[in-house]
């Protein structure tokens with residue numbers, strides 16, 4: 016197993032510097048620095064690692080440039096930063112040992128807009144590696160995922176094997192914005208096998224699940240109605256009421272029939288209109304999402320929602336604009352890959368409770384990469400690595416037991432080697 020201390024330092028380095036989706040500028044540059052230290056055959060960065068056109072939920076210029084400025088202040092070498100400008104983050108690292116299978120590992124690298132706890136019971140605060148980016152935090156363990164990716168690269172770089180090993184450092188998973196962009200590249204097209212991975216999820220250190228799936232497919236979108244303003248007392252008939260269009264649509268989104276094929280969800284979150292009580296509102300916006308037990312069920316909900324939005328806009332004489340800001344599909348784990356991971360995990364002493372399959376629960380956009388691999392005849396799985404997380408994911412006190420780091424690296428690198436040999 017790799018040195019725990021080195022992996023811990025690496026994880027803490029990334030924990031200290033969380034960046035949100037498409038703003039992982041410092042993170043991308045640091046990952047490249049580490050990969051160069053390890054030494055691989057190819058490094059693809061930013062626009063060469065993702066399909067820029069397929070990115071969803073890219074923040075506005077102002078937000079991108081404030082994160083870029085911060086990264087420039089932190090780093091002396093700006094070569095990588097220049098490549099990832101405009102929110103083209105992410106890296107693909109390749110060890111090419113010639114003839115043989117092509118095996119990939121996908122990890123995600125982004126953080127969340129959460130203010131990290133300063134509580135003395137919270138290890139990152141007590142031990143001095145709390146987030147230095149106020150209001151942002153690695154509260155889902157993607158700092159550990161980056162460490163897994165780098166650790167596995169280091170392991171494989173020291174081994175003999177025939178074939179190719181690739182690690183995909185994917186941006187913007189939390190926004191479900193990067194999976195599609197990374198899946199739609201030549202780097203994924205030639206994969207025979209793929210592993211995705213998540214740390215924690217309520218499982219104790221020593222637990223390994225070889226196949227986590229049954230995630231709900233999800234589509235998240237911003238809605239904007241544009242009408243015409245008028246005096247609410249003097250001439251309400253002159254207006255086209257955007258608030259009415261929005262509430263009509265929101266109400267009717269919950270009227271979509273259930274589906275015989277499985278579970279569906281719909282939710283309208285934030286609703287806004289910056290208008291006084293005596294003004295017929297000329298604009299109204301909302302954030303909403305739909306989910307489905309399959310990709311088809313998610314699409315069914317999405318279509319039905321769009322239909323209601325369009326009709327509500329028509330009823331109230333408004334223009335409608337819908338922007339998809341995040342999306343994930345459902346793709347379950349391949350049974351043969353589950354076998355390989357499970358057989359590998361049971362051989363590792365520190366893996367005290369290996370299991371074959373369980374439900375993931377959350378949505379994940381690694382599914383785009385898994386589907387791309389399956390469609391070209393390959394096989395993929397999504398692995399759970401227990402980490403005794405003391406509090407739930409996406410909370411200010413989220414942390415992991417760092418003993419999970421060498422376990423994760425061992426499971427992933429040994430599985431890769433068994434697929435390559």
Ligand SMILES: [Zn+2]
Pocket residue numbers: 155156157213
């Ligand atoms: Zn996560």
